[in-house]
Amino acid sequence: MGKNTIIAIAGASASGKSLFASTVYQELVAELGDERIAILSEDAYYRDQSHLSFEQRILTNYDHPAAFEHQLLTSHLHALRSGEAIKMPQYSYKTHTRTEETITVQPAKVVLVEGILLLTDARLRSQFDITVFMDTPLDICLLRRIKRDLEDRGRSLSSVTEQYETTVRPAFFEFIAPSKQYADLVVTRGGKNQIAVDIIKTKIRQLLAEK
Numbered sequence: 001m002g003k004n005t006i007i008a009i010a011g012a013s014a015s016g017k018s019l020f021a022s023t024v025y026q027e028l029v030a031e032l033g034d035e036r037i038a039i040l041s042e043d044a045y046y047r048d049q050s051h052l053s054f055e056q057r058i059l060t061n062y063d064h065p066a067a068f069e070h071q072l073l074t075s076h077l078h079a080l081r082s083g084e085a086i087k088m089p090q091y092s093y094k095t096h097t098r099t100e101e102t103i104t105v106q107p108a109k110v111v112l113v114e115g116i117l118l119l120t121d122a123r124l125r126s127q128f129d130i131t132v133f134m135d136t137p138l139d140i141c142l143l144r145r146i147k148r149d150l151e152d153r154g155r156s157l158s159s160v161t162e163q164y165e166t167t168v169r170p171a172f173f174e175f176i177a178p179s180k181q182y183a184d185l186v187v188t189r190g191g192k193n194q195i196a197v198d199i200i201k202t203k204i205r206q207l208l209a210e211k
């Protein structure tokens with residue numbers, strides 16, 4: 001394994017990727033400090049749509065690989081691996097585009113990145129050293145997505161159900177489920193699976209001790 005390690009966490013929308021990645025990150029930062037571990041989200045790399053009207057933006061299929069700037073994410077992962085800081089875009093689910101701000105991410109020995117389509121793209125897969133797939137039943141994901149999108153993402157119940165039927169569910173079967181074959185580890189029961197969190201933390205501690 002190279003000098004730096006990139007760990008990808010993929011799976012369906014609302015399968016618990018973000019909770020899992022942030023739990024691993026926060027628990028390790030509390031224990032070891034934050035200079036050796038970084039965290040990124042694929043969602044930050046949704047394409048900038050500031051040149052489009054709001055009415056045009058809501059027509060985008062946000063579950064299709066074309067919605068993401070995967071080339072930029074690949075180059076940012078490559079830069080972090082090479083010891084360079086990156087400016088991670090920031091994304092708003094309410095305006096469906098990037099905000100003006102970026103977050104500077106310093107290179108770290110271990111980089112966690114989470115997102116629905118990470119394992120579907122060969123360019124991205126070539127950057128990953130360890131891959132995890134959150135295998136949460138789709139009905140549980142839907143219940144969690146409804147709650148989250150209504151509470152946090154400014155959506156209505158009708159917009160969530162329509163989007164689920166037209167793009168979210170079809171994309172799960174077309175892109176996300178087949179990408180499970182690229183996972184080293186498959187995690188059941190979502191972001192609160194503490195045994196799986198502990199296994200990844202143990203692996204990270206081991207990697208940091210080797211370096």
Ligand SMILES: Nc1ncnc2c1ncn2[C@@H]1O[C@H](COP(=O)(O)OP(=O)(O)O)[C@@H](O)[C@H]1O
Binds near residue numbers: 011193
């Ligand atoms: N095992 C779990 N039990 C209960 N709630 C969970 C569990 N895993 C995730 N959640 C909740 O489900 C919602 C979606 O989880 P999140 O981590 O944001 O999913 P993703 O990043 O895969 O879209 C969040 O509100 C999160 O707190």
Ligand SMILES: Nc1ccn([C@@H]2O[C@H](COP(=O)(O)O)[C@@H](O)[C@H]2O)c(=O)n1
Binds near residue numbers: 094095163
């Ligand atoms: N403007 C947007 C952008 C994305 N989405 C949905 O977000 C999902 C991916 O994020 P998760 O945190 O759920 O993994 C994806 O399924 C998109 O449908 C959106 O609704 N609006």
